[in-house]
Amino acid sequence: MSPHVKPSKVPNERDFAGGMISSISCSFVGSTGEMQLDEEIKEMAAGISGVSDLCLLQEMMISSVRTARGAVTEGDFKTMNRALKEMRYANEVFYPFRSTRKVGVFGSARTQPHEPEYQAAVDFSRKMRDANFMTITGAGPGIMAAGNEGAGREDSFGLNISLPFEATANSYIAGDEKLIDFNYFFTRKLSFVKESDAVAAFPGGFGTMDEIFETLTLMQTGKVRIYPLVLVDAPGGTYWKFWLQFVQEHLHRLNLISDSDFSLFKVTDNVDEAVEEITNFYRNFHSYRYVGDHLVIRLLKPLTKAAINKLQKDFKDVIKSGKIKLSEALPEEANEPRLAELPRLVFRHGHRDFGRLREMINAINAAEVGS
Known part of the structure; x- marks a missing residue:
C-alpha cells in the first residue's frame, strides 16, 4: 500500500449507482431456449469456486450464448467481448x-x-x-x-x-x-x-x-x-x-x-x-443507497435530535412522505457488512431534484453530531 495515502478508517462503499441496480433473482435468470443447455450451464456455474452470485453468473453465461446465436454481427460480438474484458481487468486493478x-x-x-x-x-x-x-x-x-x-x-x-x-x-x-x-x-x-x-x-x-x-x-x-x-x-x-x-x-x-x-x-x-x-x-457523510423508495444515508457520527428536526423542516421538499429517522443498518443492507456499524438517516425519497439532495448532504456535514 502507498506510503502516502492510507485506506479510510471506515471502508468505502463502492456501489456507484447507490443501490439503484436491481439485484438478480434466480427466478429471472433467463433461458437459452434449450432446457438441457440451461441445466448444463447451471451445473457448470455451481461447479466454479469463488463465485459470490451463482444466479448472476448463470445469467451472464446465458446472455453470452444468446448473443452468439442471435442477430449479431462479428464486429458487435467482438465489441461486447472486448468491453467485458476491459471492465474485468479494470476491476482487478482497482x-x-x-x-x-x-x-x-x-x-x-x-x-x-x-x-x-x-x-x-x-x-x-x-x-x-x-x-x-x-x-x-x-x-x-x-x-x-x-x-x-x-x-x-x-x-x-x-x-x-x-x-x-x-x-x-x-x-x-x-x-x-x-x-x-x-x-x-x-x-x-x-x-x-x-x-x-x-x-x-x-x-x-x-x-x-x-x-x-x-x-x-x-x-x-x-x-x-x-x-x-x-x-x-x-x-x-x-x-x-x-x-x-x-x-x-x-x-x-x-x-x-x-x-x-x-x-x-x-x-x-x-x-x-x-x-x-x-x-x-466526507466530513460526516459516508455514502448512501436506496432500499426500495427509502434513501439510507450512512454517517460517521449520528446527528442530534435537534439537527434531524432541522433537516426535516429545511428539506421537506426532498422527503416524499413521513419523517427522517435515525436508524441502524436495514436488513436489506446485509450484503455490505463492513458498513453495518455506521449510523443511518432513513427517509422516503422521490428520486428527483438531486441538487437539493446535495444541499441536504452539505447540511448534514454542517449539523451538530451526538455521541
Whole structure:
C-alpha cells in the first residue's frame, strides 16, 4: 500500500449507482431456449469456486450464448467481448484499493508544464494526496500528466485510451501496474465514474466538456451517487467563469436546468478551496443507497435530535412522505457488512431534484453530531 495515502478508517462503499441496480433473482435468470443447455450451464456455474452470485453468473453465461446465436454481427460480438474484458481487468486493478478514496482529474492534453493551469493541477493532486485521496487521470500529457505528477506514481491511476496520435502514457504513470489501457471510451468513462469519489476538472477541450457534462447528467438524473465536482482554474483564470456564464445565461435562463442544479458543482480558481470542497463532503457523510423508495444515508457520527428536526423542516421538499429517522443498518443492507456499524438517516425519497439532495448532504456535514 502507498506510503502516502492510507485506506479510510471506515471502508468505502463502492456501489456507484447507490443501490439503484436491481439485484438478480434466480427466478429471472433467463433461458437459452434449450432446457438441457440451461441445466448444463447451471451445473457448470455451481461447479466454479469463488463465485459470490451463482444466479448472476448463470445469467451472464446465458446472455453470452444468446448473443452468439442471435442477430449479431462479428464486429458487435467482438465489441461486447472486448468491453467485458476491459471492465474485468479494470476491476482487478482497482480492487486492492477499494477502501481508499480517489479523485478523478480531467483537463486538456495540450496544457504545457510551464502554464499556470498545469501547476495548479500538480498542486491540487499533491494536496489531495495529503488529504488521503489517490488520483485517477486519463494517463496522457497535459493536465493528466500534472495530476499524476502531483499525486506521485504510488498514489496514481492512469486510464489510458488507445488513440492514433497519443499512443503512450505520460512518464509519471507509464509502466505502472495501476495503468490500464482501454480501447473504448465508454468502458474508460465507466471506470472513472465508478471508481471516483470526487472529480476535479481543469480547463480543457471537447473531451473535458464531455466528461463534466456526463458527470453532471448522471448525478442530476440519479443514475450515479452524488459526489463533489469542482471546476478549477489557475489563480485569476476565467475559463470556468465564462463556462458558468454560459450555463446561467442560456441553460438556466431558458429553464433548461433548475436552481438546485448549481449545487452539483463548484467553480473556483483557488486550489485550497477546491480541496476543501471535496474533503468537507466526507466530513460526516459516508455514502448512501436506496432500499426500495427509502434513501439510507450512512454517517460517521449520528446527528442530534435537534439537527434531524432541522433537516426535516429545511428539506421537506426532498422527503416524499413521513419523517427522517435515525436508524441502524436495514436488513436489506446485509450484503455490505463492513458498513453495518455506521449510523443511518432513513427517509422516503422521490428520486428527483438531486441538487437539493446535495444541499441536504452539505447540511448534514454542517449539523451538530451526538455521541
